[in-house]
Amino acid sequence: MSYFIHLLTHLRKDLRLEWRSRDSINGMLFFALLVVVVFGLAFDPTGFPSTTRQVTGAILWVALLFASITALNQSWTRELRNQVLEAQRMTPAPASALFLGKALANMVFVLVVEAVMAPIFIVFFNLHPLGDVWLLALILPLGTWALIVNGTFFAALGLRARSRELLLPLLLLPISLPALLAMVQATTGVLSGDLDPIQINSWIKGIAGYDIIFTTACILLFETVLNAE
Numbered sequence: 001m002s003y004f005i006h007l008l009t010h011l012r013k014d015l016r017l018e019w020r021s022r023d024s025i026n027g028m029l030f031f032a033l034l035v036v037v038v039f040g041l042a043f044d045p046t047g048f049p050s051t052t053r054q055v056t057g058a059i060l061w062v063a064l065l066f067a068s069i070t071a072l073n074q075s076w077t078r079e080l081r082n083q084v085l086e087a088q089r090m091t092p093a094p095a096s097a098l099f100l101g102k103a104l105a106n107m108v109f110v111l112v113v114e115a116v117m118a119p120i121f122i123v124f125f126n127l128h129p130l131g132d133v134w135l136l137a138l139i140l141p142l143g144t145w146a147l148i149v150n151g152t153f154f155a156a157l158g159l160r161a162r163s164r165e166l167l168l169p170l171l172l173l174p175i176s177l178p179a180l181l182a183m184v185q186a187t188t189g190v191l192s193g194d195l196d197p198i199q200i201n202s203w204i205k206g207i208a209g210y211d212i213i214f215t216t217a218c219i220l221l222f223e224t225v226l227n228a229e
Contacts, residue, residue: 006093010101017078018109024071028113031070035063036117040124056125057188061180063117065147068110069169072151075106076159085159088226095223103152103218110144127191135190135200142207143183149211150175153218157225175214182206 018024039059079085088098121127151172158167186203189195195203 003094003097006097007101007104010098011104014075014102014105015108018105024074024106024109025112027070027074028067028109029116032063032067032113032117033120035059035066036121036124054188054192056121056127056191057184057186059125060121060187061143061183064110064114064144065173065176065180067113068106068147068151069172071109072106072148072155073165073168075102075152076155080159085226095226096219098226099152099156099219099222102156103149106148106152107145110148111141114140114144132190132197132200135197135204136187138204139183139186139190139207142204142211143179143187145211146179146183146207146214147172147176149215149218153222153225156222179207179210182210 036059039055076085079088151168154171154175155164155168158164158171182203185195186200186207189200189203
């Protein structure tokens with residue numbers, strides 16, 4: 001059985017489980033929409049449109065970050081039921097296939113949340129982007145993957161910890177700061193039009209480099225994490 005088939009099997013399993021329960025997506029949607037509504041009521045987008053554009057990039061990524069954290073721990077908790085994770089350890093399938101399948105499934109869940117949030121976000125903040133909107137098609141997936149790949153890894157790392165719900169944000173937030181800075185700057189540059197395409201492209205390249213480095217590190221280290229006692 002090829003590596004791709006192993007990966008696809010894990011991905012399909014997680015997507016099927018989420019389709020049946022919808023626990024992760026519902027939780028993320030509730031949290032993200034709550035953040036958008038609260039900040040939408042706190043700011044007056046019609047009175048200070050320039051200020052609103054400056055802060056909406058940060059609000060967007062904060063909402064997605066904390067919404068993702070609520071689902072990442074839950075995705076691995078499912079593997080503890082009925083000793084599923086122990087069975088995964090004994091299979092000949094590569095450990096990295098399990099990790100990538102889980103990370104891609106989490107990525108799909110967050111992208112669904114982003115698709116639902118987008119029109120609500122535009123309405124609440126009365127957004128009229130002044131930059132190249134098509135750049136968001138690069139920024140959002142790359143930025144989301146930066147959060148998901150590390151979040152999936154650290155959620156697995158703290159799976160056996162007593163306070164795993166608290167451990168994940170403590171590990172994820174500091175290590176994600178460089179990526180968060182690049183995401184916020186690039187998104188704000190597109191929405192406000194304050195940055196030229198060259199500057200925005202440099203931030204996008206920074207996010208892509210971050211993705212490559214940490215994806216590689218997580219894949220290489222995941223087998224050690226999976227087999228740790």
